[in-house]
Amino acid sequence: MSVGDPSGWPVLRFLRLAVAMSFSVSAISTDDTKNHLLMKEKMMQLGGTLVLNPQEQQANEKLMAFKTAEMTEAMKTLIFPPSMHFFQAKHLIERSQVFNILRIMPKGAALHLHDFGIVSTDWLVKNVTYRPHCHICFTPRGTMQFRFARPTPPTPKARECSKWILLEDYRKQVPNATEFDESLLRSFTLVTQHPEVTYPTQNAVWSKFQIIFFTISGLVHYAPVFRDYVFRSMEEFWEDNVLFMEIRAMLQPVSPAGLPA
Ligand SMILES: *[C@@H]1O[C@H](CO)[C@@H](O)[C@H](O)[C@H]1NC(C)=O
Numbered sequence: 093m094s095v096g097d098p099s100g101w102p103v104l105r106f107l108r109l110a111v112a113m114s115f116s117v118s119a120i121s122t123d124d125t126k127n128h129l130l131m132k133e134k135m136m137q138l139g140g141t142l143v144l145n146p147q148e149q150q151a152n153e154k155l156m157a158f159k160t161a162e163m164t165e166a167m168k169t170l171i172f173p174p175s176m177h178f179f180q181a182k183h184l185i186e187r188s189q190v191f192n193i194l195r196i197m198p199k200g201a202a203l204h205l206h207d208f209g210i211v212s213t214d215w216l217v218k219n220v221t222y223r224p225h226c227h228i229c230f231t232p233r234g235t236m237q238f239r240f241a242r243p244t245p246p247t248p249k250a251r252e253c254s255k256w257i258l259l260e261d262y263r264k265q266v267p268n269a270t271e272f273d274e275s276l277l278r279s280f281t282l283v284t285q286h287p288e289v290t291y292p293t294q295n296a297v298w299s300k301f302q303i304i305f306f307t308i309s310g311l312v313h314y315a316p317v318f319r320d321y322v323f324r325s326m327e328e329f330w331e332d333n334v335l336f337m338e339i340r341a342m343l344q345p346v347s348p349a350g351l352p353a
């Protein structure tokens with residue numbers, strides 16, 4: 093609705109009234125009005141009308157002291173995690189005292205969690221890929237796929253994947269298993285040192301995101317892993333004191349626990 097429109101006249105009248113009122117208030121004191129407005133706005137924030145008891149006040153003062161100290165430090169070093177790309181800030185955030193206090197404080201809900209992104213990648217590598225009967229194959233694009241099976245599944249079409257190799261055997265033949273595990277970790281996460289170089293476009297990052305989920309799905313869609321995976325996710329969110337999880341899942345079939353002999 094434009095102000096020129098006849099139906100806009102009431103709006104104009106209201107605006108005039110508002111301007112007149114603000115002039116009369118400014119006669120009292122602009123500062124007082126401003127402070128009053130700011131206070132009113134603060135009270136509209138989440139928890140704005142909450143009254144802290146003396147213990148909570150003390151805890152709040154401590155937390156704010158840590159926060160101020162971290163900000164003062166950042167002004168000296170010019171290293172300020174909130175101003176950085178998350179991948180570069182992550183290790184700094186994990187060292188922050190404020191973060192570590194927030195981490196143990198109770199939280200509401202974690203919403204819109206993708207089913208293949210709810211457990212630490214470390215656990216996937218160290219726990220899941222070390223389980224018996226885990227097979228790996230390499231696609232022509234250089235990505236990996238996984239499958240739990242016994243016996244070894246038939247070789248896929250060449251344009252899809254290499255032959256399936258038992259991961260236990262594969263680890264024995266790589267020159268450095270630690271390095272191999274690190275390469276697995278990298279293939280389970282978007283994190284890279286130079287995200288703006290690795291992902292120059294939205295499509296590039298989206299494509300890697302989908303590849304990761306496809307890679308992880310092969311590990312997770314096996315009943316014994318699936319059960320432990322979901323349980324582990326709850327443990328990890330519990331450790332962060334998250335009280336509610338909303339998981340987005342396609343509920344694709346999970347292969348049963350009893351692998352053929
Ligand atoms: C993997 O996780 C399961 C379930 O949490 C646990 O019972 C098992 O001991 C773990 N295995 C390894 C090798 O960490």
Ligand SMILES: *[C@@H]1O[C@H](CO)[C@@H](O)[C@H](O)[C@H]1NC(C)=O
Pocket residue numbers: 268269270271
């Ligand atoms: C294997 O790789 C890890 C990580 O890159 C490295 O720290 C370690 O020294 C390597 N081990 C050998 C025997 O080369």
